[in-house]
Amino acid sequence: MQADDTLPEPDSLSAEHSARVAAHLHARIEEAGGSLSFAEFMQESLYAPGLGYYAAGATKFGEAGDFVTAPEVSSLFGRVLARQCAEVLARVPGGGVLELGAGSGRLAVDVLGSLAALDALPDEYLILEVSPELAARQADAIEAALPEMRARVRWLDSLPEAHRGVVIANEVLDALPVERFVRRENVRQIRVAARDRQFRFVESDAPGILEDAVFAIEDDLCRALARGFTSEVSLGAAPWMTDVLASLQQGVAFLFDYGLPRREYYAPDRDDGWLRCHFRHRAHNDPLILPGIQDITAWVDFTAVAEAAVESGADVAGFVTQSTFLVNAGLGAELEAEDDAALVRQIALSGEVKMLTLPGAMGEAFKCLALSKGFDAPLSAFLHADRTHTL
Numbered sequence: 001m002q003a004d005d006t007l008p009e010p011d012s013l014s015a016e017h018s019a020r021v022a023a024h025l026h027a028r029i030e031e032a033g034g035s036l037s038f039a040e041f042m043q044e045s046l047y048a049p050g051l052g053y054y055a056a057g058a059t060k061f062g063e064a065g066d067f068v069t070a071p072e073v074s075s076l077f078g079r080v081l082a083r084q085c086a087e088v089l090a091r092v093p094g095g096g097v098l099e100l101g102a103g104s105g106r107l108a109v110d111v112l113g114s115l116a117a118l119d120a121l122p123d124e125y126l127i128l129e130v131s132p133e134l135a136a137r138q139a140d141a142i143e144a145a146l147p148e149m150r151a152r153v154r155w156l157d158s159l160p161e162a163h164r165g166v167v168i169a170n171e172v173l174d175a176l177p178v179e180r181f182v183r184r185e186n187v188r189q190i191r192v193a194a195r196d197r198q199f200r201f202v203e204s205d206a207p208g209i210l211e212d213a214v215f216a217i218e219d220d221l222c223r224a225l226a227r228g229f230t231s232e233v234s235l236g237a238a239p240w241m242t243d244v245l246a247s248l249q250q251g252v253a254f255l256f257d258y259g260l261p262r263r264e265y266y267a268p269d270r271d272d273g274w275l276r277c278h279f280r281h282r283a284h285n286d287p288l289i290l291p292g293i294q295d296i297t298a299w300v301d302f303t304a305v306a307e308a309a310v311e312s313g314a315d316v317a318g319f320v321t322q323s324t325f326l327v328n329a330g331l332g333a334e335l336e337a338e339d340d341a342a343l344v345r346q347i348a349l350s351g352e353v354k355m356l357t358l359p360g361a362m363g364e365a366f367k368c369l370a371l372s373k374g375f376d377a378p379l380s381a382f383l384h385a386d387r388t389h390t391l
């Protein structure tokens with residue numbers, strides 16, 4: 001795997017931080033006897049307390065950071081999502097919203113503001129965030145934009161025992177650590193070792209749990225993966241989904257992410273996997289560089305997520321592209337509300353709509369998977385062009 005050789009140089013503070021994270025990773029590799037599984041390496045790089053990309057002070061989001069997410073592109077994303085949440089909340093009296101992995105807090109601000117405008121404000125907006133640094137940022141963002149609503153927002157340390165209403169997770173599944181494997185005669189695990197203080201990939205026998213996961217994929221595809229085929233599998237996604245759905249007693253979970261149905265995820269020509277790293281708005285696929293100061297993600301196998309959901313007693317309420325979600329759920333109405341806005345605002349909105357919906361931007365790669373429990377009313381976002389059959 002090659003990083004883009006036009007990646008910018010980190011500034012000196014970031015470089016110093018990265019050196020500390022690298023030292024931590026080298027120590028972990030040594031402690032583990034010479035190598036870490038890729039999932040362990042990703043976990044430490046992103047979440048090691050006080051060091052990892054999400055656990056330390058990197059800007060991450062927006063222009064000054066490394067990547068933009070849909071809520072960072074435009075408030076339209078949260079405004080339309082709020083309309084969909086309002087539909088659910090209208091049928092789950094007393095229900096609330098639970099947002100997982102709330103990033104900068106931007107989505108929470110947009111959803112809360114729009115729910116208030118729609119007269120559908122829940123009593124509580126719960127946030128479960130693994131990064132204490134981001135949780136503090138989220139509180140500041142809500143306090144600054146919606147001080148009157150700050151009291152409704154509560155941060156949790158773990159999933160609530162029983163939640164009713166809506167669950168939202170935008171770009172959280174792609175941030176869960178994945179295992180990497182290569183199919184040879186057997187399934188081999190790709191691990192991370194070090195030589196001359198540089199990280200490098202090495203292969204070893206796959207543990208049973210990884211081997212079983214790859215065999216299950218092959219069973220489902222009705223073919224063996226080609227020799228040399230390299231990809232990822234998220235062993236954490238199914239238990240995460242099961243836990244989230246055990247918490248959801250009644251309502252709908254909306255999961256947005258870049259991802260695909262399994263058949264496309266493991267298509268024969270996609271033989272180097274789906275890792276995507278972000279540094280200063282450059283996307284590349286080398287997770288071994290810039291430790292602690294670049295984001296490491298993997299596209300999502302939505303079939304695996306849907307399977308876990310169904311196994312834990314939930315229903316798939318719909319699976320659409322982000323573009324379809326937004327158009328079906330009220331993008332037009334949100335734009336109409338801006339009809340009288342100044343020309344400069346109209347021009348900005350038009351750029352935002354393109355970014356959110358065009359196939360070459362975020363419109364097609366990003367999908368929304370909706371999972372429901374005790375809720376069978378139709379949802380606007382999935383009334384047209386539902387792709388559940390592709391999962």
Ligand SMILES: C[S@@+](CC[C@H](N)C(=O)[O-])C[C@H]1O[C@@H](n2cnc3c(N)ncnc32)[C@H](O)[C@@H]1O
Pocket residue numbers: 054061069070071072100101102103104107128129130131134169170171172175176
């Ligand atoms: C790529 S960011 C997306 C942030 C935000 N949702 C947005 O769209 O801008 C991933 C977020 O998920 C959080 N996260 C990662 N693993 C998580 C987990 N297991 N539970 C809850 N949040 C998690 C990260 O700390 C971060 O806030």
